[in-house]
Amino acid sequence: MITTTVRVAALVLATGIFAPAPAVAQNQHMEIIHHPNYDKSVFMPFVPAIKIKSGKILWLAGTTALPVYHDHPHKRDEIQQYMTNDLEAQTRRAMDGIKQTLDAAGASFKDVVHVFVLRARSRMGHRQSERSDQLLLRAI
Secondary structure, three states: OHHHHHHHHHHHHHHHHHOOOOOOOOOOOEEEEOOOOOOOOOOOOOOOEEEEOOOOEEEEOOOOOOOOOOOOOOOHHHHHHHOOOOHHHHHHHHHHHHHHHHHHOOOOHHHOOOOOOOOOOHHHOHHHHHHHHHHHHHHO
């Protein structure tokens, strides 16, 4: 009886320790940015953005065509639904996600000073790469 109670107590304690906790800013100069429709039931190991209050800097997390709030590890049905073989649609969805994050932080594309683009498929070819750049610039 005592051994069972100890095991159950240890399991409850371990579950509490390893349960995902909401993100907390590292110090008083940082603010975690979430969208108004933040779904707390989705497990994400990152947040959409962190705002540096003292310098008015906003760092956005990487964005893809997947919804900003999506499960990790990724779910196959989400990948198949959002990561279609359509460059324009993927670019548009990614830019919409960035816009939602900027809106949640009280910013806009006019406030963006640097964008880093990482393409997963380098074999996309020069023509598709140029098309992707045009879509990105049009969205901004």
